[in-house]
Amino acid sequence: MAPLVSTIDIARPPDEVFAYVTDPARFAEWQGDVVRVRAEDGGPASTGKGDRFTTTRRIGPSERTFTQEVTECRPPGSWSARGLDGPLRPSMDITVEPLAGGTASRVTFALDFDPHGIGVPLLPLVRRQAAKGAPVSYRNLKRRLEALTG
Template sequence: MAPFVSQIEIARPADEVFAYVTDPARFPEWQHDVVDVRLGAGETFTTRRRIGRPERTMTQRVTVNDPPRRWAVRALDGPVRPNAEITVEPLGDRSRVTFSLDFEGRGIGRLLVPLVVRRGARKGAPVSYRRLKERLEGVRHTR
């Protein structure tokens, strides 16, 4: 399946956006499903996410780190393994952030990815991206 791709514009310079959006320690601040993050050795980290009611833990490895433009991670374990790429494009004093998210299913995950996981990502990702924008721009939008 094709990756799920989203774009947002943030009224902050690209280097600031990149530093924030690629810092795993900050994921719980803006990613709606992240409960906590533990930094590991080298380019690895472990996230605990709430997916529905249960919480799932997965280890991820940074596969691309090209500041302030491109960053990518790949999950190393679990039945559902997300692969994400973030690209930050400078637009003067603004930035365009592109998120590409795909999932690899292993075992039972092969069934969950097309039936549950991709649908949940399409619903939850906009919430996270809105929170990211609000955090970085210091603005709270009402809705």
């Protein structure tokens, strides 16, 4: 199945957008289903290649925690993370492109899931939920970043 791809333009420079959107510690600020994020070693979540972090998300009435690893980090242009455990291992590829001479950015998100075991029959439901919920998160991201000053 093809990833769920969404693009949004944000009136902020690419370096600012990249720093914010790829910081796992800030995910809960713009992704409504994120309960908490922490680095695998217990410290602050980092964004460098090979860094691992856990994200706890509210899925329906329960919370699920997933460990992810940053597989690419090329500021301010691209960042990727892949799920390492669980029945539905999420993966996210983020690309940030400059617009308007570098005063704005186009952010492209490619979200996918690698199902294992019980995740295989759950995949269609999770993809439908993600297709509905992810754009809300991206609009939250845009509002939040465009509200920043300086």
